[in-house]
Amino acid sequence: xxxxxxxxxxxxxxxxxxxxxxxxxxxxxxxxxxxxxxxxxxxxxxxxxxxxxxxxxxxxxxxxxxxxxxxxxxxxxxxxxxxxxxxxxxxxxxxxxxxxxxxxxxxxxxxxxxxxxxxxxxxxxxxxxxxxxxxxxxxxxxxxxxxxxxxxxxxxxxxxxxxxxxxxxxxxxxxxxxxxxxxxxxxxxxxxxxxxxxxxxxxxxxxxxxxxxxxxxxxxxxxxxxxxxxxxxxxxxxxxxxxxxxxxxxxxxxxxxxxxxxxxxxxxxxxxxxxxxxxxxxxxxxxxxxxxxxxxxxxxxxxxxxxxxxxxxxxxxxxxxxxxxxxxxxxxxxxxxxxxxxxxxxxxxxxxxxxxxxxxxxxxxxxxxxxxxxxxxxxxxxxxxxx
Amino acid sequence: xxxxxxxxxxxxxxxxxxxxxxxxxxxxxxxxxxxxxxxxxxxxxxxxxxxxxxxxxxxxxxxxxxxxxxxxxxxxxxxxxxxxxxxxxxxxxxxxxxxxxxxxxxxxxxxxxxxxxxxxxxxxxxxxxxxxxxxxxxxxxxxxxxxxxxxxxxxxxxxxxxxxxxxxxxxxxxxxxxxxxxxxxxxxxxxxxxxxxxxxxxxxxxxxxxxxxxxxxxxxxxxxxxxxxxxxxxxxxxxxxxxxxxxxxxxxxxxxxxxxxxxxxxxxxxxxxxx
Numbered sequence: 001x002x003x004x005x006x007x008x009x010x011x012x013x014x015x016x017x018x019x020x021x022x023x024x025x026x027x028x029x030x031x032x033x034x035x036x037x038x039x040x041x042x043x044x045x046x047x048x049x050x051x052x053x054x055x056x057x058x059x060x061x062x063x064x065x066x067x068x069x070x071x072x073x074x075x076x077x078x079x080x081x082x083x084x085x086x087x088x089x090x091x092x093x094x095x096x097x098x099x100x101x102x103x104x105x106x107x108x109x110x111x112x113x114x115x116x117x118x119x120x121x122x123x124x125x126x127x128x129x130x131x132x133x134x135x136x137x138x139x140x141x142x143x144x145x146x147x148x149x150x151x152x153x154x155x156x157x158x159x160x161x162x163x164x165x166x167x168x169x170x171x172x173x174x175x176x177x178x179x180x181x182x183x184x185x186x187x188x189x190x191x192x193x194x195x196x197x198x199x200x201x202x203x204x205x206x207x208x209x210x211x212x213x214x215x216x217x218x219x220x221x222x223x224x225x226x227x228x229x230x231x232x233x234x235x236x237x238x239x240x241x242x243x244x245x246x247x248x249x250x251x252x253x254x255x256x257x258x259x260x261x262x263x264x265x266x267x268x269x270x271x272x273x274x275x276x277x278x279x280x281x282x283x284x285x286x287x288x289x290x291x292x293x294x295x296x297x298x299x300x301x302x303x304x305x306x307x308x309x310x311x312x313x314x315x316x317x318x319x320x321x322x323x324x325x326x327x328x329x330x331x332x333x334x335x336x337x338x339x340x341x342x343x344x345x346x347x348x349x350x351x352x353x354x355x356x357x358x359x360x361x362x363x364x365x366x367x368x369x370x371x372x373x374x375x376x377x378x379x380x381x382x383x384x385x386x387x
Numbered sequence: 388x389x390x391x392x393x394x395x396x397x398x399x400x401x402x403x404x405x406x407x408x409x410x411x412x413x414x415x416x417x418x419x420x421x422x423x424x425x426x427x428x429x430x431x432x433x434x435x436x437x438x439x440x441x442x443x444x445x446x447x448x449x450x451x452x453x454x455x456x457x458x459x460x461x462x463x464x465x466x467x468x469x470x471x472x473x474x475x476x477x478x479x480x481x482x483x484x485x486x487x488x489x490x491x492x493x494x495x496x497x498x499x500x501x502x503x504x505x506x507x508x509x510x511x512x513x514x515x516x517x518x519x520x521x522x523x524x525x526x527x528x529x530x531x532x533x534x535x536x537x538x539x540x541x542x543x544x545x546x547x548x549x550x551x552x553x554x555x556x557x558x559x560x561x562x563x564x565x566x567x568x569x570x571x572x573x574x575x576x577x578x579x580x581x582x583x584x585x586x587x588x589x590x591x592x593x594x595x596x597x598x599x600x601x602x603x604x605x606x607x608x609x610x611x612x613x614x615x616x617x618x619x620x621x622x623x624x625x626x627x628x629x630x631x632x633x634x635x636x637x638x639x640x641x642x643x644x645x646x647x648x649x650x651x652x653x654x655x656x657x658x659x660x661x662x
Binding site: 071079097 | 421
């Protein structure tokens with residue numbers, strides 16, 4: 001009877017009852033003009049929801065935000081790019097979608113083109129662009145936005161390294177011009193390099209706020225991050241993708257605290273979803289302040305890997321010698337990229353680990369010596385008799 | 388720049404705010420660029436290009452002339468049947484294409500809507516405006532036909548811009564409404580072509596409204612497209628205007644447009660979550 005009268009409701013009742021959750025709640029913060037503020041937190045902490053509210057894509061259920069000035073949001077590169085249109089046409093289209101006026105775009109057109117490094121292909125439809133060119137053009141437009149407030153999501157995870165650096169520098173220019181930037185990223189290295197202040201979110205709430213170094217430290221030590229192992233599911237759309245990254249101590253155990261005097265090894269599982277060539281698995285190890293301690297890649301020792309990789313699953317391992325990295329916390333970013341075209345297939349900040357002091361030379365005197373490395377090097381000292 | 392003027396305040400809207408006209412005004416350049424994009428992209432990689440805008444109503448005219456003009460011998464208010472049919476088909480084709488494009492526009496712009504803010508109404512509006520370009524092209528063929536049949540223009544031709552505006556507004560109203568419905572019910576995509584086919588037969592495109600028995604004429608008036616299309620014929624060929632039909636069409640256009648904006652506004656804030 002009930003079913004006959006309210007079939008739709010009955011259907012709904014059979015399905016899973018929707019459960020409401022608060023993606024973000026009770027957030028209260030202020031950002032001064034000209035500040036670059038980083039927003040960090042685990043997956044699901046509410047970072048992206050916060051950005052969507054700030055950029056007016058979704059409306060808050062409760063609460064109030066006041067923004068003083070024009071807002072541009074960069075939640076993706078190349079929003080609104082149309083594959084059939086040429087590079088030139090897309091600059092205008094994308095620029096206007098991001099909130100630039102036609103006159104502004106015309107004024108900055110040459111600058112955008114120069115920044116993008118795709119002058120020759122300006123009148124080619126972007127569907128014929130390589131993905132590297134596409135990203136560069138899209139970023140060039142975004143980098144020339146001049147809003148009072150710029151909201152940026154994890155967009156720097158694409159493009160080649162040199163271009164990423166160029167973009168980071170450009171973003172720094174943005175803030176020195178009195179503009180405010182809100183920047184969400186998992187990449188603590190980028191956050192540390194860019195932001196002077198940081199917000200830490202967890203479970204939709206503000207856990208900490210203050211100078212970046214302190215908040216990042218807080219994040220890493222609060223137990224929110226203990227990451228000796230990283231796993232993700234495959235993505236068939238990508239040419240290559242990571243599956244797992246794990247950090248092992250000298251005894252083969254997976255852990256995030258490594259003794260100074262033991263070696264550590266990082267294991268990688270990844271897969272190629274199509275036949276690729278010219279690719280590499282790159283690893284970058286960063287200190288908390290965003291300095292790159294070192295970079296290594298699987299092709300360094302085996303150049304033959306630059307040849308063809310057939311589709312399938314791969315395993316790799318790299319070992320870092322003992323008594324080499326200084327005491328401290330490090331983050332490990334792993335990227336699968338094409339060394340020829342600069343296209344990045346996958347790029348994740350996979351691990352966070354700590355080197356604990358078990359007898360560095362400095363510890364004998366009770367100090368931590370400065371420097372990223374604390375290697376034990378061969379010394380030779382000879383007393384010159386005639387001197 | 389005035390600071391207060393630039394302040395944006397974000398908070399949940401409880402009551403339905405009809406329309407933020409200032410916002411739409413601020414984003415008029417984006418409206419222009421989206422329209423321009425739709426026009427540019429529409430005939431990419433086609434051999435005939437914009438010729439399609441002309442061919443569609445032209446071929447319909449030929450078919451209608453053969454079947455209705457010749458075989459069925461439809462009376463066409465003293466105007467050669469091909470001309471009669473084309474004068475109806477040109478605005479009808481615009482209307483049909485505009486509501487199809489608008490109706491599917493929001494869902495088709497999901498990538499934009501989930502990534503940047505702008506007044507969402509400009510998406511269906513741009514889709515409708517892009518159709519207006521095709522309409523003007525198709526109108527050229529109508530002008531050529533009028534020359535061929537040596538139609539004497541009257542002052543009534545001055546009423547044409549008003550009719551075009553009315554067609555555009557009604558298309559915007561229906562298109563916007565459909566686009567909002569489409570977000571939640573993807574059935575719209577399948578229902579719309581079907582609806583358009585049926586609608587054609589009650590819009591005085593094939594037969595003059597006078598061929599409908601007097602006691603059912605009022606029913607026809609409830610369809611604004613019928614009044615509007617008869618209006619085009621009156622303006623172009625100097626026939627008497629059916630003022631009551633036009634008046635009702637205008638009133639209904641406003642009602643539909645307002646309702647569409649209301650319906651659109653109600654779902655607007657949840658678009659990004661549903662799409």
